[in-house]
C-alpha cells in the first residue's frame with residue numbers, strides 16, 4: 039500500500055494501472071509503528087506521538103536517553119491505512135481488491151497472481167505476503183520477536199508522557215530475552231507491550247500474565263482499563279531473502295527489510311519503496327533498487343542472533359550496554375545502517391568482547 043503512495047507521489051505513474059490486493063480491508067487498528075528519524079518522513083501527516091527522550095531499564099540500571107537529533111515517532115496502523123486509502127482513492131488508475139492470494143508466478147514475461155476468484159497479470163508484482171518460516175541451521179538463525187500489547191487507561195497518572203520506554207528488562211528472563219516497552223499517549227494512557235526474542239511462542243495466557251504482572255508489580259498500577267490490544271510475531275533471521283524472482287519483487291518482511299536484531303522494519307520499507315520508485319523512473323524497471331541495510335549489518339546481526347539463540351550472553355546485558363556505552367544517536371544511526379565501518383567497530387567493541395569474538399568466528 040505504501041509503495042503505491044510513493045509511486046503516485048512521484049507524479050510519474052498516473053497512467054499505469056496499479057492493483058493493490060490484500061485479504062484484509064485495512065479497517066482495523068491492528069498495529070502501532072514506531073521508528074526514529076532526524077527529519078520529517080514520508081508519512082509525517084499521520085505521526086501521532088513523538089518523543090526526544092526515551093528510557094531503558096536494565097536489570098539494575100536506568101538510562102534516560104536524549105535522542106536528538108532523532109525523534110522517536112509513533113504511527114497508529116489505522117491512521118496510516120486511512121491516510122493511504124484516502125490518498126489512493128483520488129487516482130482513477132488505482133484499484134484495491136480485497137481477496138485471498140493463492141499463488142504468484144512468472145509466466146510469459148509477466149507476473150501472474152491467482153486470487154480466490156480470478157487472476158490478475160502485471161508487468162511487476164511487489165509481494166509482501168508473510169514469509170514461511172525456515173528451519174534453523176548452525177549458521178542460519180530464525181528467532182521470533184513476539185509480543186502482545188495493551189493500550190491501558192489508568193485512573194491516576196502513571197506515565198511520563200514525554201518519555202517512551204524502549205526496553206524495560208525488569209521482568210522474568212525465564213523464557214529468554216524478555217522486556218516491556220511503553221509508548222505513552224498521556225500520563226493516564228499508554229501502549230504497554232510485553233515482548234520476547236525467543237525461538238518459540240508462548241501460550242496466549244502467558245502474554246496476558248506478563249502484562250498484568252508488569253503493570254501491577256513494576257508500574258504499581260492497580261486500577262486500569264484495557265482500551266485496545268495488539269499482538270504480533272516478527273521473524274528475527276539472517277535468512278537471505280531473495281530480492282526478486284523474475285518479475286516478482288519481494289518487499290516488506292518477505293523482502294528481508296526487517297532488521298534481524300531488532301525487528302524494526304517500517305522505516306526500511308519506506309526507504310526501499312523510495313528506491314524502487316527511483317529505479318522504475320530511471321530505468322523502467324525496479325531491479326536497480328538497493329536494499330537499505332548494508333550487507334555487513336547482516337553479519338553483525340547474525341552474530342547477535344547466534345548469541346541470543348545459544349544464550350551465551352543475556353539479551354538484557356547486550357542491549358543495556360549498547361546504550362550505556364554509546365551515544366544514543368550513534369546507536370540509532372548504527373541500527374539504521376547509516377554508520378561508517380569505524381563507527382560500527384567502536385559500537386561493537388562496547389559489547390562483551392570474548393563471547394562476541396567467539397560467536398563471530400563460529401558464524402564465519
Ligand SMILES: Cc1cc2nc3c(=O)[nH]c(=O)nc-3n(C[C@H](O)[C@H](O)[C@H](O)COP(=O)(O)OP(=O)(O)OC[C@H]3O[C@@H](n4cnc5c(N)ncnc54)[C@H](O)[C@@H]3O)c2cc1C
Pocket residue numbers: 059060061062068069070071072073137138139140166167168268269270271272289290291292301302303304305307
Ligand atoms: C503488531 C505489530 C507491531 C509492529 N511494530 C513495529 C514497529 O513499531 N516498528 C517497526 O519498524 N516495525 C514494526 N512491526 C514490524 C513491521 O513493520 C510490520 O510487520 C509491517 O507491517 C511489515 O510490513 P509487510 O508489508 O512486510 O507486512 P504486512 O504489513 O503485515 O502486510 C502483509 C499483508 O499481507 C496480507 N496477506 C497475508 N496473507 C495473504 C493472502 N494469502 N492473501 C492476501 N493477502 C494476504 C495481510 O493482510 C497484510 O495486509 C510491527 C509488526 C506488528 C505485527
